[in-house]
Amino acid sequence: MAAQWTSYQPGPYANEHIRITPTKLADGRDFFYMDDDPAYVSGSKTRELKDPRPLDYRFAPHMDADGHELPYAAPMMRRDPLTGDWIPMATARMNRPITAGPGATATGNPLAARKPGDPYQDGEVPDSDYDVVIFENRFPSMVQVPGQSGEPTLVDGNPLWEQKPAAGRCEVICFDPDEQGLPADLPVSRLRTVVEAWAFRTAEISQMEGIEQIFPFENHGQEIGVSLAHPHGQVYCYPFIPPKMEQELRQSHAYHERTGGNLLKDIMEGELAAGERVVMRNASWIAYVPAAARWPLEVHVAPVRDLLTLDQLNDQERWDLAQMYSALLKRGNAFFDTGDGRGMDLPYIAAWHQAPVRDPRRANYRLNLQFFSFRRSPNKIKYLAGSESGMAAWVSDTTPELIAQRFHELGAVDIG
């Protein structure tokens, strides 16, 4: 079975600690097993590669009520003339399953490992066990359809309203087969495999035509609308530079033009010099509450070394990141004092900002993780109301120094 690993052209992300086994789901989507340990390769277990579900090819034409064949309706995106933003319009996602919370509609968990003999046919994982799996989202808001033209057209013939296929890519990364598991409770060795998944997908998707930004992220918690409780993250690959990256690229490019420096590096060094807001560090990574934090709990994590993208991490940096991510999630759960000392399952978003795929300003950017929570206290949430949603003007209910102070209470800064 070693052939599966080596035959997958593992490239710069491969190493002796991880095994990658690719396959295709029944409808044609890409699927990858990532095993924590290559012992699987020489061990008794092989990965089940065949998806038993009788799914149609995902881009198959469909029949209308009169029996006419209609081509696959790809999601489109339109450019908002008032802001310049592209808005993917993901009508297909309206039918996606929800297994968490009061609006739950699905009858099973599609991220679970398949149980032998289980009649449930919507599971996405062919095997009855796994470590980490990655696959293309079945209900993508962006997808590249083979043979489909990416040329823009005009809505109602008006040049104000450009539209074109939302030719991006949406992938799901499952962190563990245990659907009740929390990412904060996973061993560092497993989080190391998750880091590997981020690096692997960044390396591979960067080679795909038309993708401008690769965005690995994790949404955690029903409070922010996570529709599947199973521990997982996502990778959104946009066929455009997303608005927040555009803002950051504009700022870091202007800073470079003005000073010759790298904005993100100078921010990190400024935080190290100030000291007060640095909350964790190890040999490869610095975690700090940014001096102008906008969320009630916000931590940015920057590599010590100058790096643009996740696939540039070396082996040590991958291990150190897994350790840092684990510590960050555990401290996040302990951040709000629940009175009983047990902490809480913190809702959070972990958002990887990395250099865009080909935008010429990429050289002045620098890899960073932006970790934040909407939670303001054990029983309060920050909502994005008029100021944030209507004017994109954030108002913080706390200060960066208060956030950092709480982290300092939770443990030593140096976790290396």
Added chain:
Amino acid sequence: MAAQWTSYQPGPYANEHIRITPTKLADGRDFFYMDDDPAYVSGSKTRELKDPRPLDYRFAPHMDADGHELPYAAPMMRRDPLTGDWIPMATARMNRPITAGPGATATGNPLAARKPGDPYQDGEVPDSDYDVVIFENRFPSMVQVPGQSGEPTLVDGNPLWEQKPAAGRCEVICFDPDEQGLPADLPVSRLRTVVEAWAFRTAEISQMEGIEQIFPFENHGQEIGVSLAHPHGQVYCYPFIPPKMEQELRQSHAYHERTGGNLLKDIMEGELAAGERVVMRNASWIAYVPAAARWPLEVHVAPVRDLLTLDQLNDQERWDLAQMYSALLKRGNAFFDTGDGRGMDLPYIAAWHQAPVRDPRRANYRLNLQFFSFRRSPNKIKYLAGSESGMAAWVSDTTPELIAQRFHELGAVDIG
């Protein structure tokens, strides 16, 4: 009592239908009664002007634990070097009362009219009755402190991190003394007074030094974190151009440079020409679902006449806006089919985008209301998760045409 009206220099917003009676609350904040009908002037009722609460002057110094006098701690704002955005840091707001929903902490409703003999002392309205009242927020995220320097300083001495006082202004507008009332159920004559309040505050606050953007808005619904159920709106007056306005000004300015035209006017005319997404109109206003709508329910309302700001509305436009706003709220509540035909209390944000106070690009802007809801269906909410909160990349779960189609089902386009 007519003197109170005329002595208030009513300016361009005054007219024979509205009476404005100014006073000050016990802690020095501005307070205004706006009465639907000047009959009060000659009637038996006068407005109670005296706030009976023993409140300290709001900018009074306070004593620390050792009895030393500390100056009033004004809210500060810091500029995020990574985005260029100013972030007001409103630590004082952490103590604000919450009377709605499970996190409710307050013992009364500060927006209620005072009940004679009521021992509750936190009510903000001196009178036992009112139509509409406006007052400065007791827990503002931005405030102008008399005598306080607005000069920027540096956080930790680092030129990357500018900070200065968040010298803006936050006002509250109560729409009705009935704390159970819904804005959608108010008579058009009352909404006319609310329109008048928007115009009045825009006219007056435009004259205040240091205010760059006046943003009247309404947050409605516990689902979006509204902390007081009482029907009310707010006016945020920013000492900077908020990020979304900056984006819109950049786009409309570039459009003018390129074409000589006004972007917002051409968008409105494009929507009229296309027709499909126009959902309501009367003699003064056009309501349409924008061709690149990002929310599950989104309607923009534009004046027929070229106007920059709310205080430029003439008498007819104010009445027509009240009628349009009423119709919009009613259709919003009927939008999602609840199965029982009764509709729902839709959570929404109504955000007024008007020309900035003095930015030179203001002439190429045009007044518009952006009305939207987070609700996706009777039992689903759109959450702003990784893509929206982390990358500011909105993904729509529907299409503008589907939204417009539902509005068309709910009633005739021409409500004039």
